[in-house]
Amino acid sequence: MASPKSEPPSEPDGIAECSKKARLLFAPDLLFLVWLPVAAITFFHYMTPHEQHWVHDILRRVYYLPIVIAAIWSGKRGGLIVAVVVTLAYLPHAFLASHHYDPARELEKSLEIVLYLLVGAVAGHLSDLECRRRQDLLRALTEQRRLTTQLVRAGRLAALGEVVAGIAHEIKNPLHALRGTAEIVDSLVPKDAEERRMWELHKSEIHRLETVSERFLSFARPAAVTHATLDLRDVAQRLTDLVGAQCRQKGIELTADIPEEAIETPGDLDQLAQVALNIALNAIRAVEPKAGRIHVAVTRRTKDDRTMAVLRIENDGPAIAEEEREHLFDPFHTGGEGTGLGLSISSRIAEQHGGFIEVENGGLGVIFTVMLPVSGTKGT
Ligand SMILES: Nc1ncnc2c1ncn2[C@@H]1O[C@H](COP(=O)(O)OP(=O)(O)OP(=O)(O)O)[C@@H](O)[C@H]1O
Numbered sequence: 394m395a396s397p398k399s400e401p402p403s404e405p406d407g408i409a410e411c412s413k414k415a416r417l418l419f420a421p422d423l424l425f426l427v428w429l430p431v432a433a434i435t436f437f438h439y440m441t442p443h444e445q446h447w448v449h450d451i452l453r454r455v456y457y458l459p460i461v462i463a464a465i466w467s468g469k470r471g472g473l474i475v476a477v478v479v480t481l482a483y484l485p486h487a488f489l490a491s492h493h494y495d496p497a498r499e500l501e502k503s504l505e506i507v508l509y510l511l512v513g514a515v516a517g518h519l520s521d522l523e524c525r526r527r528q529d530l531l532r533a534l535t536e537q538r539r540l541t542t543q544l545v546r547a548g549r550l551a552a553l554g555e556v557v558a559g560i561a562h563e564i565k566n567p568l569h570a571l572r573g574t575a576e577i578v579d580s581l582v583p584k585d586a587e588e589r590r591m592w593e594l595h596k597s598e599i600h601r602l603e604t605v606s607e608r609f610l611s612f613a614r615p616a617a618v619t620h621a622t623l624d625l626r627d628v629a630q631r632l633t634d635l636v637g638a639q640c641r642q643k644g645i646e647l648t649a650d651i652p653e654e655a656i657e658t659p660g661d662l663d664q665l666a667q668v669a670l671n672i673a674l675n676a677i678r679a680v681e682p683k684a685g686r687i688h689v690a691v692t693r694r695t696k697d698d699r700t701m702a703v704l705r706i707e708n709d710g711p712a713i714a715e716e717e718r719e720h721l722f723d724p725f726h727t728g729g730e731g732t733g734l735g736l737s738i739s740s741r742i743a744e745q746h747g748g749f750i751e752v753e754n755g756g757l758g759v760i761f762t763v764m765l766p767v768s769g770t771k772g773t
């Protein structure tokens with residue numbers, strides 16, 4: 394699954410049904426509603442004695458029913474095909490038969506045939522128009538549903554952001570005081586004292602709380618994005634600089650595939666580096682220490698007729714289950730001990746840049762792809 398933004402809205406059934414409609418002419422329903430009636434009308438028409446004018450008149454006009462039904466069901470093509478079949482069936486009876494032939498005047502019968510074709514074409518054309526209009530409406534409805542979902546989600550995130558900002562604010566001040574006193578007390582606890590271990594634990598918990606409150610704040614109060622043209626290769630370079638030492642320390646192989654030419658995107662280097670770092674830190678946690686592999690690549694890719702600047706981060710950790718992938722970008726969703734905000738913040742930053750993040754199982758194991766607009770292309 395991709396980030397919520399990247400998911401195309403699913404096409405309503407009606408659209409698919411509508412575009413397939415021309416192929417429905419030989420569907421079982423139409424056998425009973427169109428083809429059997431045409432055969433029956435033709436049969437009775439041919440069997441009706443020449444003198445029974447009124448029966449011939451009725452039967453000749455009853456042909457309109459299957460023609461109109463076919464036009465409604467299968468559009469102009471269907472209406473015309475049935476009108477032609479009716480014409481071919483009726484023609485010998487109207488003009489050639491020596492026995493039981495239709496007693497109406499020649500002009501009347503010729504006009505009737507013209508009308509069969511006209512009614513088939515016009516009714517089918519109207520049905521096609523109506524179908525296209527319904528398609529447009531369904532598309533608009535799908536788009537409206539997508540926007541409503543996005544709005545509800547944005548509203549929920551904003552409300553959540555307020556709460557989180559309040560909590561982070563309340564944590565930050567006492568934390569600041571704790572950090573200050575810890576720095577003073579630190580020199581008072583001798584290095585070889587038994588209490589030192591407990592004291593180090595105390596300090597690392599303060600540090601953890603600081604990291605969490607910073608995460609909370611960057612979720613609640615996203616920084617404004619500056620849109621300077623930047624080279625995505627610099628983001629990859631910054632990433633490898635930032636996590637290189639950590640990977641070496643853990644025995645994880647970090648490789649990068651950086652192209653010769655610049656891949657430019659309008660954006661904020663610090664924020665995009667943050668996105669890359671969040672994904673890479675997850676990857677470091679997901680792979681096996683001393684054996685894991687992480688690969689970073691920068692490329693261009695064409696998606697939906699748009700050329701995108703792509704930053705791909707793969708790792709050879711275990712595949713992510715489908716149910717897990719669906720919630721990966723939800724705030725506070727975590728499978729470990731983190732805050733569960735890294736990917737949620739990252740996907741929002743990518744969206745602010747006009748891009749999105751996709752995640753799939755593949756490549757080395759799991760692939761995170763950050764797709765961003767290329768500088769100078771439409772929409773940037
Ligand atoms: N490369 C990956 N392989 C396997 N699971 C992953 C990978 N990346 C993310 N995940 C799963 O997605 C969850 C959410 O990731 P996210 O970065 O949003 O939060 P976190 O890492 O738990 O916390 P935080 O980043 O805020 O410290 C992770 O806890 C992990 O379970």
Ligand SMILES: [Mg+2]
Pocket residue numbers: 671674675731734735736
């Ligand atoms: Mg994370």
